Amino acid sequence: MVDTAGLLAAYDAQMRMPPGAIPAGVTHEHDGPLLRIVGGHVGRIRAPRDVGVTGAELDRLIARQRDYFRARGQGVEWKVRAHDLPTDLPERLVAAGFVPQPPATVLIGSAAEVAAAEPVLPGGVTLRRVTEAADLRRIGDQQAEVWGIDSSWVGNDLISRMSADPGQITVLVAAASDRIVCSAWMVYHPGTEFAALLGGTTLPDWRGRGIYRAMLAARAREAVARGFPLLHVDGSPDSAPILRRCGFQEITTSRHYQWSVDVPALVPGPAAVPDL
Template sequence: MRIPADALPEGVFYERDGPVVRVVGTHLGRVRAPRDLGVAGAQLDGLIARQRDFFAARGQGVEWKVRAHDLPAELPERLVAAGFVAGEPAAVLIGPAAEVAGKAARAAGKAGGAAQVNGRAGEVGREPDGVVLRRAVGAQDMRRIAEQQTRVWGFDCSWVADDLTGRVTADPGQITVLVAEAGGQVVSSAWSVYQRGTEFVALLGGTTVPQWRGRGLYSALVAARAREAVERGFRLLHVDASPASAPILRRYGFQEITTSRHYQWVPPA
């Protein structure tokens, strides 16, 4: 799952440097690495510096995700010494798709959210209060999702539109993007990425605007994506969960296997 053979969006490519793979052509450079880099000390410092300097030459920042069980254990401190800044840790959760689908759907119904959504994930469903859950299609939908994500997080997420559009264009079968709309506004959104060659579907993006929280929309989108995973023959779900999401997902059958943390370097202003 760390270095999947995705169908890449136009303009995005992988470039290998020893044990790591650089993801080039996205809004922010990314480094994908195996669990054990197989280098330490000065060799590790050189590997880190090459990734930083490669993206610096492109005028970009770069992000390196580290799991708590990754090796060598000195990797986080070496990243910080090279100018990378540690983000907040996330809980890496794994859940059985069939169990999650049932528990999340029941929770959504109890909260008054999305109880009317039946059948294949992403088909149009309408709640009594007028919220519509549907599959997102086209560049305009992706722009509206990016705007909604920006409202939720409070920083610029405009890049999300190009990222989602590029993924769908490259291979519609590798991603499902869902939205919940109320009054013509996107109030919740989420997507899932199918990790071909594995049993896993990654759940990403799940966010709801503050005034619509507590109504079951987040749970409904989890249930819809879990149900589609089952229908498509995937057994397990994977989430890097925030402290807000992790307790909810644990109630649906997810278990924590480790933690992850993003280390990010940005060019000096």
């Protein structure tokens, strides 16, 4: 039997606040129990499971984050899990003008188990690691092709992470000739048991051919080699069923609540770049 309660406890203890090197141009600021991540394409708010304040005090805490980023002329997203406290946090975020985005499934898998799979890539498709800025920018272009919106920030974010500490990220692409058909990366969380799976975006006409599974296995093998036993992913509705078949366990759900300066919600797309 899988100890899902134990996995959730490990997730809450280790994965709430981002450890490790901070990407270039990004700063971390604390406001009470919250961590504000400033300097990315949008602001981000991270919090412990229990924010620790309720009622009017919680409303003031929420308003401070919104107004802080309003003064910067920038949007902000607040990530909430289904088991977070207080239970009325989502309703209070909405009352403050934040717009809920579609939920994702939070899953955890054994790196060793996922690494044992031997998926077969389609003919003519090769998988390789990339580190150069030009390749990382091409990933942003590939994400834009899938999502239909400007995703240049993805390439910039990968470049910043690589510059901050290349040892804390692995970026992979699957290519057919010179075309990137799938891109995915993994961020290692030093001092924890976890490596986080991100990206995992496959062009629609290349889905269902085993490429996503190959990306999972390749990243899992790298996690095992680096001593990270657990894989974490916020899975989209498309990827979650595949992840479950690969042995991942659902522990909760997550949802981003987004506030923007000039529109009711930020443009839909890979806000947190989940695996897809």
